[in-house]
Amino acid sequence: MVATSKQIKIEKEKxxxxxQVAEALTKQIKSGEATGVxxxxxxxxxxxxxxxxEYIVQFQExxxxxxxxxPIKLLGGSAIPIYSITxxxxxxxxRVISEHDIDFPAYIRARKHNVLNKHFPEQYALEEFMHRSxxxxxxxxxxxxxxxxxxxxNDFVSRIQYVRNMLQIMADLRAAGFCFTDFKPGNFVIADDGRLVLSDVKSLRDVTGKDAIPVNELSNNISVGYQFLLDSVSNNPGSKPMVSIQExxxxxxxxxxxxIYEVLTGHFIVSEHMKAQAAIKDLVNKSETDADERPFSSFLQQQATTGLGETLERMQKEDLSEHMNLEHEVFQSPVGFALKEIILSLTSKTKTQRMEAQEALTRLDLAIGFTQTSSAPSSTEDDQSVEASSSNSPGSVKTPESKKIVKQYSQAELPTMFKRASSAPAPEREAPGTPTVSDKVDKFKRSGSFLSKIFSSPKKEKAKPVMEAENPAP
Structure with a gap:
């Protein structure tokens, strides 16, 4: 209780x-105009x-x-510069946001929304001001x-929680009538209290009651994941190019x-793809420059330039999901297998087969719930039987240490929920009178059989760790 009170006091001071920083910054606005720094x-x-x-290096304020x-530090930012003061x-x-940078009415509505507000960093001040008209x-x-x-x-369990939070954020945005045109790991930041929040505000759009919006209302920098969106733009004479909300x-x-794939595996295929594209663009530009400087360059060089251009064009239309390694170890557990199925649906080549975020969230919760409740043997019953067996043994004494061993042993029986199937726990000392290895194997197979019906039979390597417990630690 004392620690809790102390923590509350620290948070209040922070x-x-x-x-105080927010107040000092707002004082830089006088008569509605920006002044000073x-x-x-x-x-x-x-x-x-x-x-x-160049600006980041030179910044000193x-x-x-x-x-x-x-001192003020310039942290960076993709389109809107972000600063920090300690x-x-x-x-x-x-940050200073131009009214042309974002859909500000949408952002204000999201901030006032009871559910959505928690998906953004805590806001200390928001002041409107004028600068050069x-x-x-x-x-x-x-x-x-x-x-x-x-x-x-983080460990795999924490990454699953972050994935769940990403799904929750997208589901909540859609339910409230918003769309977000730049979902990527870099736009999700982790607050000091562990919350996952959206850092990007420029890609938020209020689409309540709308079937389509003008293309120019989308984020200025459409990410690689949205590269096919422009293919669905409708161009009607006398009206702005429009893109449907469904697209x-x-x-x-x-x-x-x-x-989700990138967060789970740490394999960032989008950034790899962008780097490869940038490298080829540089080669194309260099080849074209050389050709301009030497108009009578060889036929082979001209062919090479053409080939690079065609490669670049193919890459721009490439389906990034083809670069995913869905045999990665994180997908070998029951929950990992469920996540693999979610990823396959979300990235399906047939757009109409891509499941909604809410459905993906429900499936993930079901996978976690089934694994926790349906596959786990009852440790209470096992503990009682083991303790009874131990107490009936000649000269047996119930000590805190023996109880700890019994508890550790019963936990060792639990099927792996998050770790890959081949990860073996360290050998543990068995208490006298514990169940035989064959009993544990049979019990484990029964629980694994139930899981296989739910998750389409994940890899059956989990008997291996149980067998290893046969040799007690020295």
């Missing part, structure tokens, strides 16, 4: 300092977009908070120091399936 940051938004790396000047050991993030917004939010899902290096939904499901 919130207090974060709000905020004015300079807003001026350089265009420069950041054109030469981000401070801001008064209380009685001291505090005051009294409490880091806070802020244009409207901007200053947003101050919590710092998510555990980074995004591209660098997550956006299909591509979102595809991109979500790729993202």
């Amino acid at each position: 919130k207090k300092h974060a709000l 905020l004015s300079g940051i807003t001026d350089n938004i265009i420069k950041f977009a054109l030469k981000a790396s 401070t801001m008064p908070i209380g009685n001291k000047n505090v 005051y009294k050991d409490v880091p806070v993030v802020f 244009q409207k901007y917004y200053l947003e101050v939010v919590e710092y998510c120091g555990r980074q995004d899902l591209r660098v997550v290096n 956006i939904e299909y591509e979102s499901r595809y991109s979500l399936g790729i993202s």
Whole structure:
């Protein structure tokens, strides 16, 4: 109880300092106009977009908070620059957003939505201001120091939870009438309290009551997962090119399936694909430059340039799901097998067969639930029988250590829920009178038979760890 009270006090102090930073930043807006460091940051938004790396290196700004000047760090950002300020050991993030950068009414509605608000970082301030006759917004939010899902290096159980959270976020957005056009691991960040939240706001669109939206209302940078979306654009004379909400939904499901695969395996096929494309583009550009400088270049060089161009064109139309390794070890457990089926559905070549996020979420929960409840033998009954056997043995004494051994042994019987089937537990010391190896094998096969009906018969390698327990540890 004392620890809980202490933790609450620490969190209150952090919130207090974060709000002090937010207040200091909002003071940079006077009479509705940006002043001071905020004015300079807003001026350089265009420069950041054109030469981000150069601007990051050159950036050196401070801001008064209380009685001291505090440095501002530029963290980066794909389209909207993100800054951080650390005051009294409490880091806070802020960004300046142009009204042209995002669908701001959609973002405001999502923030006010009881369910969706929890899927974003905690917001400390949101102030509208003018700068050089244009409207901007200053947003101050919590710092998510555990980074995004591209660098997550947790155990398999934690990664499954992150995947579940991704599915929940997409299902909640769709149920509330929103679409999101850039699902990828880099747009999900982990807050300090472990929550998974969306960091990207530019790709959020309110599509309530709409069948289609203009293409120019989509995110400026359509990600690789959405590359086929432009193929479905309808061009009617006298009207804007439109794309249907259903097509956006299909591509979102595809991109979500790729993202789930990447988070589970750590194999980031999208970034690999983009790097390969960039390398070929460089070769094409170099070949074309050489041809311009030497108009009488060899026929073979011209053919090579043409071949590179054709390769690049094929890559741009390539189905990324073909690069997935669905025999990866993470898919060898019952829950892993269920996730594999979800990924296959989400990335199906037939768009109409791609399941909705809510259905995928339900299937994942069922897989976890069945594995936890249906396949697990009752440890209480086993513990009682083992303890009874031990107590009837001549000279047996019930000690805390023997109880611990019994409990460890009963847990060793449980079928593997998340780890791959071939991962063997360390040999454990058996208590006297424990069940025989053959009894355990028969029991395990019965539970495995039930699981195989649910998950289409995962690999049957799980008897191996039980056999290893036959040789007690020295």
